[in-house]
Every structure is written in structure tokens, then in C-alpha cells.
Amino acid sequence: MTEAGAVAAGSGLPRHEAERLLVVAAGRTLTPFEEVDGETMEQFASLASRRRNGEPLQYLEGTVQFGPLELLCDSRALIPRPETERLWELAVKGSVPETVVDLCTGSGCLALATKHAVPTAEVHGADLSPDALGLAMENGDYTDLDVAWHRGDLFEALPDRLRGTIDLLLSNPPYVAADEASALPIDVREHEPTLALVGGRSGLEIIERIANELGDWLALGGRFLLEIGETQAGAALELFAPFGPIVHNDLAGRPRIIEGRA
Ligand SMILES: C[S@@+](CC[C@H](N)C(=O)[O-])C[C@H]1O[C@@H](n2cnc3c(N)ncnc32)[C@H](O)[C@@H]1O
Structure with a gap:
């Protein structure tokens, strides 16, 4: 031995x-x-x-820490990142929303951490990928937090009754440009789901679709926080111009989060 x-x-x-x-x-x-x-x-x-x-350490360990929560983590969904944790911190600081939606929920990290921080909120998590949603549901059971899960394409996944009622919309959508995916580190490009990474040809397609539909779903005064790629702040400020957007930096000083209000 x-x-x-x-x-x-x-x-x-x-x-x-x-x-x-x-x-x-x-x-x-x-x-x-x-x-x-x-x-x-x-x-x-x-x-x-x-x-x-090249398999990511977190997938091999099977769990990852996100804010106050330990979550299950495997190749069905993106590994939750520190910059997304920053988005969550900004979202729940001093705010008690009644209705919260996490679009592109993946492992469910943003939805679950928000339900943990604001137990009175009605929280919804939605994703196009059945695999990711399966992991999000397992994480709901694992953390014993009550989130409603929906599968579908962006806002189409949500019950119609939520139109005009969302106080807080969170999203970390796919935002890598298709022709930049091959430049991602091998751990990421060969092991994390492509659907979680690539946001169309320019990388801005999903963000643009969210910007176009957001106004129909936010309550009056409702707030959104969205993660973006580090070169996308200028484009995102234009896309979300009707919502008086501001940009937040991540811990490394890169502009990675856009926030605004209806
Ligand atoms: C960058 S990952 C984020 C996952 C998780 N929110 C996080 O921060 O770790 C993006 C997620 O968006 C989902 N997705 C991609 N296209 C979508 C679409 N059109 N509608 C809904 N979800 C989509 C992917 O399946 C993936 O889970």
C-alpha cells in the first residue's frame, strides 16, 4: 500500500x-x-x-458551492461560475421581490440561491435543455427549495399568467459567438454543453431575444440582471436602452453584468 x-x-x-x-x-x-x-x-x-x-474537476467531484448552497453538478449543465454568484449577490441585496424568474437556469443555481435568500418569493426556473432541467429539479430536491421548473425556449417556457408580473428576472444566457467556441479552454469546450455556451453566430442572439421580449414580462418597476460576455457591454447597453441599463464589473474588473428596470 x-x-x-x-x-x-x-x-x-x-x-x-x-x-x-x-x-x-x-x-x-x-x-x-x-x-x-x-x-x-x-x-x-x-x-x-x-x-x-480534461474533464472538469467539479464534474468529477459531483458537487459545487454556489453562494450558500451546495449543488449537484454534472455534464448535463454548465458549472456555476463566480461571476454568476456575483450576479446573484447584486440581485438579492436589499430586494424582496415577490415573483422571480431565472431564464436559462441550467443547474438551477440562480433560481435556487434566490429562493434561499428570499423564501417568500415565488421562483420559476426555465431552460430549453431537458438534461439541464433534470439536474435543476434534482438540485431542487437536494436543497429542499421550492422552485417551479419549466422547459422551453426562453419566455415561451413560462406560464402566460406571469406576463407583466415579474419583479426580478435573472439570466445567464449562452453568449459565446459560434466561431469563438473553438478558442474556449478544452475543459469547457469538450465537456460542458454547447447549448449552454454558444449564443448564435454573433453570441448576442439570445441576449437580443431577451431584450425584445422583456418588456412584456416585467412588472412595472420590475428589475432584471443578465450576465454578458466581457466584450458585449456596449451592444447590451443599446439592446436594453429602454430599461435605463447600467453595467456591473465582475471581481476582476470586467464588465459582465447588465441591470435595468421596466
Ligand atoms: C450559460 S448556461 C447558464 C446556466 C446557469 N444559469 C448558470 O449560470 O450556471 C445557459 C443555459 O441556457 C440554456 N439555453 C440555451 N438556449 C436556450 C433557449 N433558447 N431557451 C432557454 N434556455 C436556453 C442552456 O441549456 C443552458 O442551461
């Missing part, structure tokens, strides 16, 4: 990644001098090989 520290060091992975995968393999944290049993070694070898081939 070999000690955990040596197993991690010999894996060909950055040490912190190897240590996290050892926790997955063993089902608990091992100390560096603890002997690793045969079954754990086998499980770890398989996980390490998948990681060396």
Missing part, C-alpha cells in the same frame, strides 16, 4: 486537484501519511485519468 501524499504527488495533477480527487475516491479526507487501500487507489486512478483528459 502507498501513503496518500505519495499517491497525490505521483498522479501528474496539480497537488490541490489530486487531493480533492482523493477525497472523492476515499469518501473522506485522508492525512498525507495514511495508507490508501486498493479500492480507493483504483477509484482514484480512474478519476485522475479522466481529469488528465
